[in-house]
Amino acid sequence: MITYPILQKGATIGVTAPSSGIPDELHLMFKHALVSMEKKGYKTRCGETVWTQYKAKSSSAKKRADEFMSMLKDDEISLIIPPWGGELLIEILEHINFDSLQNKWIMGYSDTSALLLAITLKTGIATAHGTNLVDLRGVYSDSTTAKWESVLKTKRGEQILQNSSEKYQKQWDHNNPSPCVFHLTEQTDWKTISKDVQECKGRLLGGCIDIIRHLVGTPYGQVNKFQDSYLEHGDKIIWYFENCELNTTDLRRSLVQMKLAGWFNHCSGILFGRSSANQSIDNYHVIDVYQDLHNELQIPIIYDIDCGHVPPQLTLINGAYAEVSVQNGEGRVSQMFI
Missing domain, CATH: 3.40.50.10740 (Murein tetrapeptidase LD-carboxypeptidase, N-terminal domain)
Structure with a gap:
């Protein structure tokens, strides 16, 4: 529990x-x-x-x-x-x-x-x-x-709903501080690999992939043990990641390592935050990374969500049961504290 x-x-x-x-x-x-x-x-x-x-x-x-x-x-x-x-x-x-x-x-x-x-x-x-x-x-x-x-x-026992933002910040402008800190100028658009309505349900886990990938194989990254100890039988996981600095091949290597370590066992969907990184390598683009992952796991892949270093971002609770849905570029995340 x-x-x-x-x-x-x-x-x-x-x-x-x-x-x-x-x-x-x-x-x-x-x-x-x-x-x-x-x-x-x-x-x-x-x-x-x-x-x-x-x-x-x-x-x-x-x-x-x-x-x-x-x-x-x-x-x-x-x-x-x-x-x-x-x-x-x-x-x-x-x-x-x-x-x-x-x-x-x-x-x-x-x-x-x-x-x-x-x-x-x-x-x-x-x-x-x-x-x-x-x-x-x-x-x-x-x-x-x-x-x-x-x-x-x-x-x-309660539930909290968060919707996708209306606009996000493309770049910092520290020379012109605004009353709300962020300069929100770009239209938010949540995307999916499959173009129809996408939704997934499960327990949220995640963070900055540059950082949490280093927990793989350590006593601090035992995902299977967590599932056995704290989740109800049959509970699946929704992973959310945001990329701060990784290029596309490094991102791909990190995701494959997580897969091989069993992190994506019993996974119902993966969410990726907006990123100013994701530099393409040899014509291998971030959309290719997402497509490869979708092909392997056959689960919803939702990307450019409000999470990480391109603000604003949702407050996502590790361990909470969530229902995530996307339609026409707009997203909804309902978290239940059960």
Whole structure:
């Protein structure tokens, strides 16, 4: 059975940097995010790792893990959000005591997705793949991003619906900051390999494929054990992936490795987020990657969804039962906390 945390009104948010911290020149920018959260009625508590960054990490692996664990044990903190992702979160996994994890929401994406997926797979505690704290620094959030609060306040037995965004951001424009942080200019269009209406049902698992592929074959990526331990017999998995930097052949290799490791056993569908990566190699395009995967697995492949480094993005809950459907470029994700 999946365990679901719940976000309470006026909760204290713990901010720690299990991957990268904030360099000195960006401290002021990040403080705007803290102010925004406090205006929403939340309290914030920042760890030391938030304010430091050296050699591609906020601090040593042990210090990052210890600070994360201390926030989990703090009864006043009910939600943990890193400032953003980074590069080397995987270093901390061996220092995390997964047997003593408490039932609290942890939310983020990018490098953080290694921690999120590992926690859900090893403990059955749901985790939230969604916005990083730095992207909540605006005066207001677009309706897709803002849904994170409603999702994390959903109670066991309840259902939460999210629709695809109307528009997405093609590129950052930091020289012209807007009240909602993102510059949403391009029409959102969810696509499927099969051109008719597509839908799938199952338990959500996923994250940034650049990152979570490194869990394959480790104690933190035992998907089959998770299915046996925490899911009802017959429950299938919907995988969602977003690609930050991989070219098409590297993406293909990663997906084949996951398939060979059994990650796609009992899989009912795969979702891919929009990406500015997916560089073609020798005329092998990302659509070819999706088509090859569809041919092999014979399941729905849905792509260009609201997930990942091309915002905005949905809040997807690892472990939640979901029904996903696409028609005429518009998507719906209904998540049930059962």
